[in-house]
């Protein structure tokens with residue numbers, strides 16, 4: 001059983017997701033008390049794809065985060081570097097165009113997507129600033145970015161309870177539903193080490209995105225950040 005360290009070495013991260021791939025979606029639903037469905041609906045509303053638009057869903061894993069875009073009539077490209085996650089995704093959702101690729105060196109030409117989104121992925125990327133610059137490069141002028149990621153609960157008493165739940169209960173519950181409970185120790189640690197809403201907004205802006213803003217979901221357990229590529233015309 002493998003668990004990536006907070007250095008997030010790409011090979012360790014990919015190997016960890018390869019191992020959890022089969023039970024990843026089930027574990028997500030159980031551990032989030034079904035909240036992932038609400039979060040995915042909020043991502044879809046924020047991206048707001050028109051039929052025919054090209055959407056890149058980066059760090060797409062098994063494609064569960066990509067499916068709402070397909071159903072909305074967009075041409076969605078799920079991209080991930082864990083072949084294990086891609087394999088499970090392709091078996092379950094053969095209609096999705098799964099693509100292998102590293103977020104820091106995307107296998108796409110400049111300016112080809114109307115929107116780029118990443119759900120619960122950016123925190124796992126070894127160089128998230130480089131990934132944000134790559135996402136900007138492949139987005140059309142005027143196109144948009146939506147980042148969905150765990151964040152900081154905004155109400156301080158809840159923040160304390162939440163980190164207790166995370167650090168103590170999560171790996172124990174995960175042992176029952178996941179094939180690799182160690183991965184959930186990494187999950188808890190990586191959430192605690194991740195920048196809060198304002199700091200992530202600053203880093204998105206620093207990568208070159210414009211009109212950056214965020215909104216909290218479930219009291220700030222998750223935040224949606226959005227940005228736009230400046231329209232050159």
Ligand SMILES: C[S@@+](CC[C@H](N)C(=O)[O-])C[C@H]1O[C@@H](n2cnc3c(N)ncnc32)[C@H](O)[C@@H]1O
Pocket residue numbers: 010013014017058059060061062063064065079080081082085101102103104118119120121124125126
């Ligand atoms: C928690 S899963 C999220 C999957 C999906 N987006 C979802 O919402 O269910 C994180 C994914 O990020 C991928 N990942 C991490 N670092 C990556 C990188 N540098 N390039 C591409 N994918 C990466 C992992 O392989 C994993 O599938």
